[in-house]
Amino acid sequence: MDKILSVSNLTKRFIMHLLNEKVIRGCSNISFDLYKGELLGITGPSGAGKSCILKCIYRTYMPTEGKILYNSNSEGMVDLASAPDDMIIELREKEIAHVTQFLHTIPRVTVLNLIAGELINKGVPENEAMLETRSLLAEMRISENLWDAYPSTLSGGEQQRINIAKSFISKPRLLLLDEPTASLDSKSRDIVVKLIKKLKNSGTTIIGVFHDIETMKMVADKVLDVTEKQIREVTKELVV
Amino acid sequence: MNDMNDVLKRKNRKYNFGFIDENSKREIRRKILKAVAIPGYQVPFGSRELPIARGWGTGGLQITLSLIGPDDILKVIDQGCDFSVNAVNLKRFIQKTTGVEITEDTLKATIIQTRHRIPEEKMGENQILVFQVPYPEVLRTVEPSEAVTREMHAEMNYSKLWVYLYEEIVKWGEITIGARYPVKVNGRYIMDPSPIPRWDVPKLHMAETLYLFGAGREKRIYAIPPYTRVEPLEFDDFKFNVESFDGKACSLCGSTDTFLDEIFNSETGQKTYICSDTSYCSKVSARKKVSHE
Amino acid sequence: MSKKKILSVKDLNLIHGKKPCGRCLELTGPEVESNICPVCGSIVACADISFDLNEGEILGIVGESGSGKSTIVQCLYFDVRPTGGEAYISCFEEGKVNIFSESSQKKRYMRSNLMGIVYQNPQRGLNFDFSCGGNIAEKLLMAGIYNIKKIRDRSTELLTKTEISTERIDDPPGNFSGGMQQRVQISKALANNPAILFLDEVTTGLDVSVQARVLDLIRQLQRQLGISMIIVSHDLRVIRLLAHRTIVMKNGRIVEMGLTDQILEDPQHKYSQLLVNSML
Numbered sequence: 001m002d003k004i005l006s007v008s009n010l011t012k013r014f015i016m017h018l019l020n021e022k023v024i025r026g027c028s029n030i031s032f033d034l035y036k037g038e039l040l041g042i043t044g045p046s047g048a049g050k051s052c053i054l055k056c057i058y059r060t061y062m063p064t065e066g067k068i069l070y071n072s073n074s075e076g077m078v079d080l081a082s083a084p085d086d087m088i089i090e091l092r093e094k095e096i097a098h099v100t101q102f103l104h105t106i107p108r109v110t111v112l113n114l115i116a117g118e119l120i121n122k123g124v125p126e127n128e129a130m131l132e133t134r135s136l137l138a139e140m141r142i143s144e145n146l147w148d149a150y151p152s153t154l155s156g157g158e159q160q161r162i163n164i165a166k167s168f169i170s171k172p173r174l175l176l177l178d179e180p181t182a183s184l185d186s187k188s189r190d191i192v193v194k195l196i197k198k199l200k201n202s203g204t205t206i207i208g209v210f211h212d213i214e215t216m217k218m219v220a221d222k223v224l225d226v227t228e229k230q231i232r233e234v235t236k237e238l239v240v
Numbered sequence: 241m242n243d244m245n246d247v248l249k250r251k252n253r254k255y256n257f258g259f260i261d262e263n264s265k266r267e268i269r270r271k272i273l274k275a276v277a278i279p280g281y282q283v284p285f286g287s288r289e290l291p292i293a294r295g296w297g298t299g300g301l302q303i304t305l306s307l308i309g310p311d312d313i314l315k316v317i318d319q320g321c322d323f324s325v326n327a328v329n330l331k332r333f334i335q336k337t338t339g340v341e342i343t344e345d346t347l348k349a350t351i352i353q354t355r356h357r358i359p360e361e362k363m364g365e366n367q368i369l370v371f372q373v374p375y376p377e378v379l380r381t382v383e384p385s386e387a388v389t390r391e392m393h394a395e396m397n398y399s400k401l402w403v404y405l406y407e408e409i410v411k412w413g414e415i416t417i418g419a420r421y422p423v424k425v426n427g428r429y430i431m432d433p434s435p436i437p438r439w440d441v442p443k444l445h446m447a448e449t450l451y452l453f454g455a456g457r458e459k460r461i462y463a464i465p466p467y468t469r470v471e472p473l474e475f476d477d478f479k480f481n482v483e484s485f486d487g488k489a490c491s492l493c494g495s496t497d498t499f500l501d502e503i504f505n506s507e508t509g510q511k512t513y514i515c516s517d518t519s520y521c522s523k524v525s526a527r528k529k530v531s532h533e
Numbered sequence: 534m535s536k537k538k539i540l541s542v543k544d545l546n547l548i549h550g551k552k553p554c555g556r557c558l559e560l561t562g563p564e565v566e567s568n569i570c571p572v573c574g575s576i577v578a579c580a581d582i583s584f585d586l587n588e589g590e591i592l593g594i595v596g597e598s599g600s601g602k603s604t605i606v607q608c609l610y611f612d613v614r615p616t617g618g619e620a621y622i623s624c625f626e627e628g629k630v631n632i633f634s635e636s637s638q639k640k641r642y643m644r645s646n647l648m649g650i651v652y653q654n655p656q657r658g659l660n661f662d663f664s665c666g667g668n669i670a671e672k673l674l675m676a677g678i679y680n681i682k683k684i685r686d687r688s689t690e691l692l693t694k695t696e697i698s699t700e701r702i703d704d705p706p707g708n709f710s711g712g713m714q715q716r717v718q719i720s721k722a723l724a725n726n727p728a729i730l731f732l733d734e735v736t737t738g739l740d741v742s743v744q745a746r747v748l749d750l751i752r753q754l755q756r757q758l759g760i761s762m763i764i765v766s767h768d769l770r771v772i773r774l775l776a777h778r779t780i781v782m783k784n785g786r787i788v789e790m791g792l793t794d795q796i797l798e799d800p801q802h803k804y805s806q807l808l809v810n811s812m813l
Contacts, residue, residue, distance in 0.1 A: 017803035018810065059792060061799040085792050086536060086587055089777050106752050106774050107745035117756060395638050399645075400660075402674040403667045409681055410666065410703055476680040 003071060004174060004205040005034040005057075010066035010081070012049070012056050026052040026061065032224055039196070039206040041216040044226030050209040053226075054176040056081070057207070058098040059088045070096075073173060093121065097172035099180050103163045105151050111137070111162055112147045118170045136169055140191055156183045164192055168199060175199065177208035181215050193218050258305040259337040264288050268306040268461070272452060275463035280425030281393070282376050287459040297330055297355060298456030300372035304334060304353045307368065307452075313341045315349035320357040320499070320516035327355070344519040356419065358440040360498050360520040363449040365466060371434040373455040376462065378422045378432040398430050402473070409478050421480070424471045425464060433470075439482045439499040444470040490515045493524035536587040538623060539728055539761045540609075545582035545618030547604055550575025553616075561784065563804055568601070568785040578604040579785045582618065586729070589759040593776030593793060595769060595808065601785040602765045606731045608633075609763075610650050611640045622647060624728050645675035649722030653734035655714035658721065659706045665692070665717050666702040672724035691720035695750060712743030719750065723758075730754075732764045736771055748774055769812050773797055781805045 012026030027049030034040055042050045055061040057068055059080055068080040073095055078087065092098075105114055112133055119129035137147060140161055146154060151162050160183050167175065177196070181189045196219050200206055210216040216223065256262065264286070271285040290298050308314065314334060318327035322344045330353065335342055343349050346359040353370040363369060379389040382400040392398065401422060408415045415421075419435035423444060433444060434453060444451065444464055451464040464470060472480035489496045491503075491512045498520065500513040515521035548557055554573035561568050561577045568577045579601035586592050594602040608615040619631040625643055632643060649672075652658040659668050669688040678684060689699045695716040706714050715735060722730055732751065736744040752775060755762060766772055772779055772793060779796045781789040781804065789802040800806045 014799070017806050055798070060794045062791075062795060062801065085778055085790075086585075086590075088792060089587075089590070090536060104773065106749050108749045109752075121756060395641055397641060397675075399671050399675040402679070403660075403663055403671045406670045406674070406681065406684065407664060407667050410664065474679075477682050 002036040003033055004036050004038075005032075005071070005207075006067075006069040007032050007034075007053075007057070008067045008069075010053065010056055010068060011064050012052055012061055013064045025049070026064075027056070027226065030066070030224075030226070034205055034207070036205055037200055037203050038221045039200050039208060039219050041220035041223045042207065042209045042226060043213070043216070043223055048226040050226055051178050054098065054178050054207060054209060057174075058092070058096065058176055059083075060098070070174065095173040096176070097167040097170070097174075098176040098178070099164055099167045100178050101160070101182055103151055103159045103166075107152060108150060110148050111142075111151055111154075114151060114162070115166050115169050118166055122170060133165075133169060136165055140165055140195065141188075157185065157188060160184060161188060161192070164195070168195060171199065171202060172204060175204050175206045177206060177210075179209055179211045182211045189215060255337050257310070257338055258308055259290070259333075260288055260302065260305050265306040268302055271461045272303065272306070272463065275452070275461050276450070276465045278429075279465055279468050280429030280431040280462060282460040282462045284459055285461050287456045290456075292329070292333065294457040295374070297326060297353070297372040299454030299458075299461070300353045300355070300370045300456075301330060301334070301454070302456060303370045303452050303454040303461065304351055305337070307370075308334065308338055308340060308351060310338070310340065312350045313343050313348055315343050315346065315352040315519075316354075317352065317357060317359070317517075317519075318355045320359075320501075321518045323518065345523070346517075346519060356435045356437075357499070357516060358436055358443045360515070360517040363447070365448045368450045368452060371436075371451065371453045373432070373434045373453045373460070374457070375420070376432055376453065376455040376458050376460040378420075378430050393429060396428070401430060405473060405475070409475070415478065415480075418483075422473050424473060426468050426470075430473065431462065431464075437483060437499055438472075438480070441470075441472050441480070442482065446470075485513070488513050490521060490524075493521045493528065495521070495524055536589065538585045538628075539588050539590075540586040540623070541621045541628070542585070542605075542609070543583050543619045543621075545605065545608060545615055545620065546580035547578040547601075547608060547613065547615045548575050548580070548617075549578055562786045563783040563788050566784060568599070577785045579608075579782075581786055584780060584787070584790060586761050586763060588761055589755070590778065591755055591762045591764060591776045593772035593779040594763065594765045594782060595767060595772055595779060596782030597767065597808075600782040602767075602780075602782050603733050604785075606650070606733050606763060606765055609729075610648060610731055611644060622728070641675075645672060646725055647728045648731065649725070649727035649729075650731040651715065651718045651722050651733065651735050653737050655706065655711070655718050658718040659714065661705060661707045663705070664703045665697070665706050665709070665720075668706065668717060668721050669724050672721055676725045687724065688720070691723060692717075694723075694754075695720045696746065710743075712739050712747065715739065715743075715747055716750065719747075719754075723754065723760075726758065727760065730760050730762045732762060732766075734766055735764075736766070736768065744771075751775060769797065769809070781808060 008031045010030040011028045014024040014026060016022040030053055042053060044050050056063045057080055063081040066081060070078050070080050072078050072091060116129040116133040119132060120126055142161055151159055164180055181192055193215060268285055271283045275283045288302060290301060292298055316327045316331040318324040331342055346361040351368050355372045377389055379392055379401055382404050383389050405415055419437055420432055421438050421441050422430050423433050423441060425431045433441060446467055448466055450466055453462045474480040485500050488500055490498060490500060492514050495515055498515045498517060501516045503512045503514060550573060552573060553575045554570060556572055557570035557575045557577055558580050560570050560572060582605055596602045607613045609620060615633055620633060621628045622632055624647060625632060666688045669691060670684045673684050673687060688702060692699050692702060697713055697716055706717050736747050754760060764775055776793045779793045780787050781796060783804045789805045796805060797809055800809050
């Protein structure tokens, strides 16, 4: 199997220049390997730096130490920890997606246009993009009368699902999920879980932080415990 | 020896030949040469005091006086007419200070000074046409600052003038400029051809005659040398056109191919037309008379 | 894979002062929190500015007033002449000629054919003596399009794109609201399909709903036309929504440059941290 990601000794510290150079620990000495089509769940108490790992990989955070070797489609092996900004931009456009709990969008862009825009950006013809978007929104059971609404007018759960749709539509190669099901009811959660599985089966490699173990057990192939710094295979007995 | 003779001759005359002193003439000639060398470019010159107020043709007059020699034959017209007060005054002044022969015949003259018209008869290589110019700066309508217009000319930045023409078309469906229609000279400078009617603009293009333009008040000289490209500004889909006198003829000579002035009779309410170029009109009339007889 | 550079700026600086003492650059900057040279009193508007702009990229420049962010754009659009530095545009002379050393005719060519600008103050970008359509026409005429129908068609297309009623094409911009004037400016700037668009505080002074429409428009244009843009703003929210990468400026210098989300969530420099923490 193809190794997609190899993280070694990833450490992030924040230096707060305004607070007398206070150092805040983000995550430290994280190492793991990930193969094509695998889903790694990250667990650990809050504040342990679960999201921090995702953000370092996405380069929203500048890693302080360590390597994030990513086997990219177009560039070969890239160290995401030190790759130039424009390469990161390119990878974000083509291969790597990050779903956060917050949806930042330009006001006055409809749900349909927001999601289809992701495809159009990649050169998919507009009508084709619209078609694909419609079918995904239908699959996610997002009510049709919301399609032409502005995301800012939607509820938290709806926004969350829009956010997921926005990342899923372009079938990224590496997907970083930060509590994608946090504000969803169980029905919506099941739909999202189904989608995650589908994406995984189509070859997407995924790293996810989940707020509940239940969901994680449904989708994860292995689990990284941030406090133990160990990778475990997911088994029925997994408990935290 | 010649110099000596000149001095002696001068002593007997009240004014220098052509009124203006020789040094000033030389300066004006140098500026004319520069103007000829850079077609359409406005050359600043030290406009001299004359016994005629500025604004009454002193720019053209200074060019004429600087170029004229004892053997020249002069014609002066004002809007095509040889006998209007302004033309007559200028003519008398030049004759008094030079003693040159005066004519009304376009083809006989070596220098013609004109205000607002180009004669109907085609002029040749041995003639010079001197225009009196009230406003030499073609860009003044769109830009008040002289410093800025000079920069615009230097950089060939004529977009503002073009926008002006665009807005004319948008507002009125055509370009309403009657006289002073802007022209591009030799593919470089855009120039004010003085207030000649649109009718005369095509005559500027590839002409055999040297055209000189003098603005006394604004202190500028510019030129169109013979055989120079002169193109009126126009759009692909809104072409330049001349005034139409379709179905009209001169009531005096019967010409149908000249620029006509409209005469309105307030008593009868009738409109009649006569040639703006009076000497041409009488020439045609005389020719017809002869052929009749 | 990495994208083509459209603009490359190297060591750009602009020092205002009759006689810079030669030590102005070492004696000013964010470390001493001043851009006024203590020896000769010269003002270092910007210095040591180097960056690249890629095709289709939106680059944000943030910083407080007087930090030199607008100066960069003004230098690149030839509104002011820099005292030093170089810049290269890939679609001008194959990117081999320093655009600052070109003749004013060539600069005018670049301005009218390769660049567009939208100023904070519409009075600066628009001619209020001309109609709104006339303003757009000016850009097209500059590029040598002397065809009224083509000009009208293109203006109508641009006004539609910027959501201005085409019935108002012949109205003077003075009759328009601030947001509309801004959109007319954008139409004008886009008239010749510029390779690079400069946006200088375009949403400042507009009310929130109008701001949203202008932002949406900019994003759409970038998406549809793939124009590279430099957006100068002191509003981090505008930068967050639009810019791929962001430059943080202080006292005429670049203190940090990075991915926009990284600048906002993990600012490295002390001043960037202050800026981000001051965000509402």
